[in-house]
Amino acid sequence: MSDAAVERESMEYDVVIVGGGPAGLAAAIRLKQKVQADGGDISVALLEKGSEIGAHILSGAVIDPSGLSELFPNWKELGAPLETAVTEDRFIYLGPQGALDISALPMPSYMKNHGCYIGSLGNLARWLAEQAEALGVEIYPGMACSEVLYDDSGAVAGVVAGVFGLNREGEPKGDYQPGLELRAKYTFFAEGVRGSLSQQVIRKYELDKDSDYQKYGLGIKELWKIPKAKHKPGYVQHTLGWPLDDKTGGGSFLYHFGDEFVAIGFVVHLNYQNPYLSPFDEFQRFKQHPVVREHLEGGSRVSYGARAITEGGYQSVPKLSFPGGVLIGCSAGFVNVPRIKGSHNAVKSAILAADAAYKAIASGDAPSTLEAYDAAYKASDIARELYAVRNVKPLLTKFGTTLGTLLGGVEMMTTGLFGGWSPWGTLKHGKSDAQSIKPAADFKPIAYPKPDGKLSFDKLSSVFISNTNHEEDQPVHLRLKDPEVPIAINLPKYAEPAQRYCPAGVYEIVEDAGKPRFQINAQNCVHCKTCDIKDPTQNIVWTTPEGGGGPNYPNM
Structure with missing residues (x-):
């Protein structure tokens, strides 16, 4: 029109x-x-x-x-919904079964969560x-x-x-x-x-x-209700490492707050290289780790959602x-x-x-x-x-999770002591997240475990509890600059990663008369914007659907 x-x-x-x-x-x-x-x-x-x-x-x-x-200097008196102060702060490096608590390592005071509150930003x-x-x-x-x-x-x-x-x-x-x-x-x-x-x-x-290039992560979150006996209001836990490999940046958060709630989430930096990686399935696998599952067992999942995060920092503003x-x-x-x-x-x-x-x-x-x-x-x-903290993200990208985290820690201590000065100045990001993905021929497909329905779940049941809804008869808000690209370029070269990086099952490759077809299930979209960021050919453009559409997050 x-x-x-x-x-x-x-x-x-x-x-x-x-x-x-x-x-x-x-x-x-x-x-x-x-x-x-x-x-x-x-x-x-x-x-x-x-x-x-x-x-x-x-x-x-x-x-x-x-x-x-x-x-609002008097926000407490005004009744702002921040009631759970942080009481315990843990930082853990995960292996496939074991874990190493590194909370005692020296780090700048601003990395501690003392004085912060756990709550629902919504x-x-x-x-x-x-x-x-x-x-x-x-x-x-x-x-x-x-x-x-x-x-x-x-x-x-x-x-x-x-x-x-x-x-x-x-x-x-x-x-x-x-x-x-x-x-x-x-x-x-x-x-x-x-x-x-x-x-x-x-x-x-x-x-x-x-x-510089803006950089992004994809954050996927669930809200759980757990038994009162297991609830530890004010407990904060962050992890890095497993299930991601050392070249793939990311980590997790787990927070106890409110009325027996646990907020648990997983962030994957969107400069990952492997087109077979599925951030959603990495999150589901992560919850099976003993350090994580002990917090969730006996509880029930209340809500689900996903959202991109800006990660470029100072040089990308x-x-x-x-x-x-x-x-x-x-x-x-x-x-x-x-x-x-x-x-x-x-x-x-x-x-x-x-x-x-x-x-x-x-x-x-x-x-x-x-x-x-x-x-x-x-x-x-x-x-x-x-x-x-401007060099922490480039160091993680260049040196991987383990060495990059150590170097980033030293960098933060150095800049803290010397008023922001760093011996290498300001590092560059170098490329966009879309440019970071490599051809599928360089990797093997990842066999993710099937969801057990107790701790791990599939995408569609997850989207259901995000309360996502769009008027079906409206223009598709996920637009392709060239409708031929997904099958002609992204499928043969990158195994069409949209079907994996999307945490809501929006994109599928389906067989149509014996030929592959790219299908967009726009009604599933939780507005995370990952497709707009990560598509290797930058062929997908996210636009606003009709007002009122999308997720309806309670307590998220």
Whole structure:
């Protein structure tokens, strides 16, 4: 359907925020806090593609509350849902059957989880939404943003949101709604990792021309309910090693919190080489290790989800401001990889951006580009934190898990002692995650154990408990630049890895009249974005489906 033929209603705001995660909500709250303090008035709208705030939020999560404390110094008194303080912190190297506890090895103080809290980042987002609405922020869940609007000068002028009722061919159905144009002085992109509109503005304004490749991991998580006798509130366990080989980066987390809950997850760095590797099946195999299964036996699985994680760090952060808008949170990539934490930096970046936008708007002479936000970031705790650990990810890539972890530990101790200085400066990542995969001819297929239905499970039963749903008769949101590539190139050269790297069974090779056919089960998609990142030919483009579609995560 031609966009030129569409007539839409338009709404005007001072700031429009795309994404209802911690960054987007923190930015909205900060803007309204400034208004409340100064007695002015700034209109703020926040758009969230999930069916409700928190529906698409997935994280471990051991939360560093420093960002939240900047936003709400009295967050405990206000009832923020962070109640389980970390009490025990273990770091374990796994072998196929044995394990080596390396918690006592020297490491920087910031690698410890003392002072952090275990909880549900989704529930924290829901609480933040309540605070935002109380301050006057207009929040619109179920409103996917499908298009960036530009003014005559080429600056971002807002977004199109809420397009509903297109059939699979993109033609209007009886319930068609053309969506709204939400226009603003500034548009904040807070879509999280690999946001579809964020990627568009990064390319349009070449925001990454002076930064390194962004790197990613795939995090897969389950929430378990376990017997009270086995529950250890505040217990934190991280592992590395088995079942991944030394050339494949990754690790696990296991957290006891709340009402007999255990959050367990597995992260695979997406620069892995073997196209036969299945992150989902590695996770299922991992849970059978004695160090892990002792926590889960006798319990039941409650929920499942998956999400990509930004891992590029300091050298991969793009320019943050551009005409008419900014990138905040994981849309820019502020995760501290060795700490496995990013939500505190997401909130801090939102505060910096909101302060810059408020000052510009309140002055009555708002510049097109908020250069003050870039300057504030460069002088911030976020930049200092990421700079200190900037070489850990490249060292893991170059030297493998065992030696890379040791060298990374030495690097962090050195940079901690010398204010970020490193004898080798800032190391480069060298290539994208899509470029890291090698031909299938260099590897043997991996025979994964069948799921036992007690600790390990299949993809489809996992997707079922993620509460994922999409309107079936809508355009497929996973688009192929060239529909011939999966069978003509990816299958013979890479054994079509999409059928394995996707943790939700979206992609299949099926036989059709004796010939292989690439099938996309878009209704299974949990919005992890792995396909957009890892496809070796970069032929898959992730776009937003209708608002309200996707997973609905409880307590994740």
